[in-house]
Amino acid sequence: xxxxxxxxxxxxxxxxxxxxxxxxxxxxxxxxxxxxxxxxxxxxxxxxxxxxxxxxxxxxxxxxxxxxxxxxxxxxxxxxxxxxxxxxxxxxxxxxxxxxx
Numbered sequence: 001x002x003x004x005x006x007x008x009x010x011x012x013x014x015x016x017x018x019x020x021x022x023x024x025x026x027x028x029x030x031x032x033x034x035x036x037x038x039x040x041x042x043x044x045x046x047x048x049x050x051x052x053x054x055x056x057x058x059x060x061x062x063x064x065x066x067x068x069x070x071x072x073x074x075x076x077x078x079x080x081x082x083x084x085x086x087x088x089x090x091x092x093x094x095x096x097x098x099x100x101x
Contacts, residue, residue: 001054001079003066004034004047011048014069022096023062024052055090056081058097 001024005011008031015027027050034047054062063077070077 001052001059001062001066001077003050003070003075003077004032005050005075006047006071008048010071011050014066015050015052017069018052018062018065019096021065023058023065024054025093025096026053027051053093054079055094055097057094061097 003014005014008029011029015029018024019027030049030051032047032049033044035042035044037043052062059079063079066077067075
């Protein structure tokens with residue numbers, strides 16, 4: 001699951017909260033340059049992409065928590081299905097969130 005944030009601090013804060021709450025197995029933070037349409041014009045600037053490792057079963061809880069913590073009122077929160085991965089990795093991703101149920 002992916003979102004973007006306006007500051008590196010925001011990205012680290014949300015990543016630590018979500019992983020600490022065991023809503024995701026891990027997170028990656030990457031700085032990126034963005035070009036976007038906003039308030040009637042083209043804008044540019046840095047953003048931080050925050051990608052979480054989460055099993056499909058935990059997707060809705062994670063999306064809700066990201067929305068609660070996110071500083072923007074309408075943030076990007078999207079998921080990309082992973083059609084295949086090795087079994088050991090899938091188990092690692094599922095383990096933190098499965099133990100919460």
